[in-house]
Amino acid sequence: MTRLIALLLALCCCASAGATESYGLPKIDIGKGGECVKDPKWMRKNHMHLLFEQRDKTVHKGIRDEKLSLKNCIECHASTKDNSVLGRADSFCEGCHRYEAVKIDCFECHSSKRSSAMVQRDH
Amino acid sequence: MSDINVQRRQFLKTSVGAAAVAIAPGMLLFDMAHGKTEAVTGKVRWGMLIDTANCADGCNECVTACNKENGLSGGLSPTDSQWIRKVDLRDKRSGREFSLPMMCQHCENPPCVDVCPTGSSFKRADGIVLVDKHLCIGCRYCMMACPYKARSFVHEPLHDQKPDVPRGKGTVESCTMCVHRVDKGQQPACAEACPNKSILFGNLNDPESDISKKIRSVASIQIRADLGLNTGLRYQGL
Amino acid sequence: MNQMASHSPLRFKNRLYYALLAAGGLIVLLGLYAAHMMETHGHIITGMNNQIVWGAPHVFAIFLIISASGVLNVSSIGSVFNKPAYKARAPLAGLLSIAMLAGGLTVLMLDLGRPERIIVAATHYNITSVFAWNILLYSGMFAAVVVYLWTMMEQRMKAWSKPAGFLVLVWRFILTTGTGVIFSFLVARQAFGTAILPPMFIVISFAWGMAVFHIVQSSIYAWNAKSLDEYVQKRMRNLMGLFVIAALYFVATYHLTNLYFAKQTEFERFILIGGGVYPLLFWAGYILVGNILPLLLIYHPSFGKTGSVIVASILIIFGGFSLLYVLIIGGQAFPLSIFPGFEASSSFGDGAIGLYQPSIPEIMLGVGGVGISFLITAIGIRVLDFVPREIPKSP
Numbered sequence A: 001m002t003r004l005i006a007l008l009l010a011l012c013c014c015a016s017a018g019a020t021e022s023y024g025l026p027k028i029d030i031g032k033g034g035e036c037v038k039d040p041k042w043m044r045k046n047h048m049h050l051l052f053e054q055r056d057k058t059v060h061k062g063i064r065d066e067k068l069s070l071k072n073c074i075e076c077h078a079s080t081k082d083n084s085v086l087g088r089a090d091s092f093c094e095g096c097h098r099y100e101a102v103k104i105d106c107f108e109c110h111s112s113k114r115s116s117a118m119v120q121r122d123h
Numbered sequence B: 001m002s003d004i005n006v007q008r009r010q011f012l013k014t015s016v017g018a019a020a021v022a023i024a025p026g027m028l029l030f031d032m033a034h035g036k037t038e039a040v041t042g043k044v045r046w047g048m049l050i051d052t053a054n055c056a057d058g059c060n061e062c063v064t065a066c067n068k069e070n071g072l073s074g075g076l077s078p079t080d081s082q083w084i085r086k087v088d089l090r091d092k093r094s095g096r097e098f099s100l101p102m103m104c105q106h107c108e109n110p111p112c113v114d115v116c117p118t119g120s121s122f123k124r125a126d127g128i129v130l131v132d133k134h135l136c137i138g139c140r141y142c143m144m145a146c147p148y149k150a151r152s153f154v155h156e157p158l159h160d161q162k163p164d165v166p167r168g169k170g171t172v173e174s175c176t177m178c179v180h181r182v183d184k185g186q187q188p189a190c191a192e193a194c195p196n197k198s199i200l201f202g203n204l205n206d207p208e209s210d211i212s213k214k215i216r217s218v219a220s221i222q223i224r225a226d227l228g229l230n231t232g233l234r235y236q237g238l
Numbered sequence C: 001m002n003q004m005a006s007h008s009p010l011r012f013k014n015r016l017y018y019a020l021l022a023a024g025g026l027i028v029l030l031g032l033y034a035a036h037m038m039e040t041h042g043h044i045i046t047g048m049n050n051q052i053v054w055g056a057p058h059v060f061a062i063f064l065i066i067s068a069s070g071v072l073n074v075s076s077i078g079s080v081f082n083k084p085a086y087k088a089r090a091p092l093a094g095l096l097s098i099a100m101l102a103g104g105l106t107v108l109m110l111d112l113g114r115p116e117r118i119i120v121a122a123t124h125y126n127i128t129s130v131f132a133w134n135i136l137l138y139s140g141m142f143a144a145v146v147v148y149l150w151t152m153m154e155q156r157m158k159a160w161s162k163p164a165g166f167l168v169l170v171w172r173f174i175l176t177t178g179t180g181v182i183f184s185f186l187v188a189r190q191a192f193g194t195a196i197l198p199p200m201f202i203v204i205s206f207a208w209g210m211a212v213f214h215i216v217q218s219s220i221y222a223w224n225a226k227s228l229d230e231y232v233q234k235r236m237r238n239l240m241g242l243f244v245i246a247a248l249y250f251v252a253t254y255h256l257t258n259l260y261f262a263k264q265t266e267f268e269r270f271i272l273i274g275g276g277v278y279p280l281l282f283w284a285g286y287i288l289v290g291n292i293l294p295l296l297l298i299y300h301p302s303f304g305k306t307g308s309v310i311v312a313s314i315l316i317i318f319g320g321f322s323l324l325y326v327l328i329i330g331g332q333a334f335p336l337s338i339f340p341g342f343e344a345s346s347s348f349g350d351g352a353i354g355l356y357q358p359s360i361p362e363i364m365l366g367v368g369g370v371g372i373s374f375l376i377t378a379i380g381i382r383v384l385d386f387v388p389r390e391i392p393k394s395p
Helices: A002-021 A040-061 A070-077 A092-100 A115-122 B002-033 B061-070 B111-115 B141-145 B189-193 B210-217 C002-041 C056-070 C073-079 C090-110 C130-153 C155-184 C197-223 C230-260 C262-274 C277-299 C306-333 C360-383
Strands: B046-051 B084-091 B097-103 B121-123 B129-131 B199-203 B233-236 C342-346
Touching: A040 A070, A070 A115, B046 B210, B061 B084, B061 B097, B061 B189, B111 B121, B111 B141, B189 B199, B199 B210, C002 C090, C002 C360, C056 C090, C056 C130, C056 C155, C056 C197, C056 C306, C056 C360, C073 C090, C073 C130, C073 C155, C073 C197, C090 C130, C090 C155, C090 C197, C090 C360, C130 C155, C155 C197, C197 C230, C197 C306, C230 C262, C230 C277, C230 C306, C262 C277, C262 C306, C277 C306
Parallel strands: B046 B233
Antiparallel strands: B046 B199, B084 B097, B084 C342, B121 B129
């Protein structure tokens, strides 16, 4: 409950801060970018449905359709500067979610880093 | 008039057919090249046979490999996660001493799945018992119910998780039998890392698999077989 | 001058009431703050760990939930078994039940690792889980008691109060059974996994519920400078004594049967003799303070007055907390028997007694739950007609 209130307050702050800073759409670092599932306009509106469906299929049934996996999304869309979709005002996920004032729940558990970069680091 | 119509239909038919012929193999190839698109089935039941006679005292390779593969800290405090641990055993009557790796036993009738209020604990069709962390509310009832002390609760916020192994604060976790590796046709990290090849991983439902053949020829038991859970892990020489 | 003199005690009482409400509110706020801390830092700030997975919050929550069911005994005796002395007290018992249920459930919910996902418990339902059944049982209990209160307080619905009371009677038996079954279903834990727990919880609930009721009732009477009818006081006091004895019988049976099984003797030795704080709490906390002293205060001819009954009730509640601490936490501290016949040791606490030290935040959360129960009761009594009104002497 306390968390919810804090979240709402935080979102209000974010929203108002965003509104005073710029009136246009946010500038987003799209990483490598490119169109692999559907066009950006459709994806902007519907990506969460794809992710939700794919997550249930993967976790419960072991269907690992690479094209629709979160890991694969991050692989292309993480910034080429810091290999992440989070952390900066123009990061691919965070930038837009800040602008829209929608909390992202994914990255408390999921890695926000490009996995090929992580593999290089580990070896 | 009708002549033109016939011609037009004919043209449409051929062009659609040609397009289909041209695209279909591409679609098929695309599917094959991009991950596993089929659901796991009950034709497979993954299991392990652990040879305790070969498991060396003081050897911790399986634990280290698990920690590395799954991004666990390797900390040993009571609040740290341990998906696999080495247990040292001493027979109270004979005094015989040995050690073995202990982890989720991937039961056929898992108590954790029975008690989970949200269905977050579940068993995959191929016998791997998992926690769907999207549904886990962190009640820890599964930890109370597990007879093997196989589960850990994430007590602190985590950072830098492995891309293939999402983990997070406030949820329960345990050995996944390296499901992300198994789905790629690889072995679990512990089985691969064991220097004495004491962990044999394979399909219990395939009578021709190495594990099935060995289980037929050597004596092995399930831990706490009295509970009737039919575990996927078996131990030899206990 | 005269006016001042007659008004000031009333005004003082009014202020005292608001001061008490504020104190209760502060305790609730502290509890919520503790829950917030637990959520930001994780359960690392509690004493709970991978061996003792349920700790002090669960002791508080289960005490409140069990007592919430037991306190309704007062209404059942009134509505279902037609005892006028109890009938007059049925609304108060209903209010207390709702208050304690709310307090207990709040604690349980806020202790979750992911309390913000509680809605998942409603959208994804595992029918084999007794936890999931209890979600229905607890919410149903709220509804049943509210309906029951309505039938008692609304003149036109009076006719329905007996069937509603019967529904509540049945429902709370199932509810306490469900609470006991949470532990009964733990097949591999030596402390739990026995069918005696649900009936034991039911009988225990009678004793604790009665104790809570006595304290609240005496406070209300003292507040209003009224004295409780001697006949009623004696009956309720003796009934509480009877429940305490019955609860003790169940606890004794639980331990005696365990002592008979060779595989359980190690566990019993731990709980009753060797386990440090757990035997101490069992013998001193539950047996001495929670049973022997209150029974003396209730049945010894030189006691038995209002004052001693209140003290007895407080002692019974203390004994209740002790028993739950021993059962829930002591039951987890004793290691699982994964390899019978072997001595086991590992980095994960195999074969070792689990260590547990309740931390300030988790105790604050538990006490916060009691605070919620207090607030609901105090406000309820003030705004609605819950104070028992004596019906002329019963035969």
